[in-house]
Amino acid sequence: MDKSDWQEKGEGHRQRLRDKFLAQGIDAFTDSEIVELLLTFGTPRSDCKEAARTALARFASLPAVLDAAPAELQQIKGIGPKNIFALRFIQGVARRYLRQRVVGKQYAHSSREVADYLIHSMRGLQHEVLTVIFLDATHAIIDSAVVAEGTVTMNTVYPRELVKAALARNASALILAHNHPSGNLKPSRHDEELTRTLYLVCSFMHIRLLDHLIVGSGTTVYSFADQGIIARIREECRPILERTS
Numbered sequence: 001m002d003k004s005d006w007q008e009k010g011e012g013h014r015q016r017l018r019d020k021f022l023a024q025g026i027d028a029f030t031d032s033e034i035v036e037l038l039l040t041f042g043t044p045r046s047d048c049k050e051a052a053r054t055a056l057a058r059f060a061s062l063p064a065v066l067d068a069a070p071a072e073l074q075q076i077k078g079i080g081p082k083n084i085f086a087l088r089f090i091q092g093v094a095r096r097y098l099r100q101r102v103v104g105k106q107y108a109h110s111s112r113e114v115a116d117y118l119i120h121s122m123r124g125l126q127h128e129v130l131t132v133i134f135l136d137a138t139h140a141i142i143d144s145a146v147v148a149e150g151t152v153t154m155n156t157v158y159p160r161e162l163v164k165a166a167l168a169r170n171a172s173a174l175i176l177a178h179n180h181p182s183g184n185l186k187p188s189r190h191d192e193e194l195t196r197t198l199y200l201v202c203s204f205m206h207i208r209l210l211d212h213l214i215v216g217s218g219t220t221v222y223s224f225a226d227q228g229i230i231a232r233i234r235e236e237c238r239p240i241l242e243r244t245s
Helices: 003-024 031-042 049-059 061-066 079-100 109-121 159-168 187-203 229-244
Strands: 127-133 141-149 173-179 208-215 221-224
Touching: 003 079, 003 208, 003 229, 031 049, 031 061, 031 079, 049 061, 049 141, 061 079, 079 141, 109 127, 109 141, 109 173, 109 208, 109 221, 141 159, 141 173, 141 187, 173 187, 187 208
Parallel strands: 173 208
Antiparallel strands: 127 141, 127 173, 208 221
16 A cells, blocks of 8 residues: 555545544544544644554543643654644643633532533642632632642642632632642641631631532542531631621
């Protein structure tokens, strides 16, 4: 088979993948086919099938391939800077889509969508990030923003800046979220201390802290509210708030 025949066969294969997506949607694809098609966006005239299989074998899952560092991806034969750009770009689009999809929705009715956004945006990060979701008086989502990066403790999170960001958005309530790169969802003592301090600071400004979520490496999040920690902190802080009211 000469080069022109190979390219014609390869283009036919890629067109069949595109047609399958249009006819049947993403659920008809294997993870290998998804990675393959994404890689071809970077190098449309190259056969990316083997590179996709190798990437999935090395990183074990589609999310892990998308989260992988460029230096690690480039160790795979057939994956270069253009392919990596395609992977990173589609991941960035997905993050923006998930983030913007929840704006304006009631948190009580879209908490799963919020969790999906947080999982996709935080899972795979090698450092801790603190994200704040801002809500109005009806608990509709106004916006979200990363307010701290690095080890998330009182030494790296500045309550004044967090409150300033909330007031700038006319937020009446907040939800905190941070990730544990280790994958462990269990909150640390520092996590609880941070939550308690921010609960107090927000309460003084008549802003409610509704929850603190921890994102690990899986598809679930740890909720301080669901585990009763927010309720306990509320009771612990009540005497302080009553004395100062």
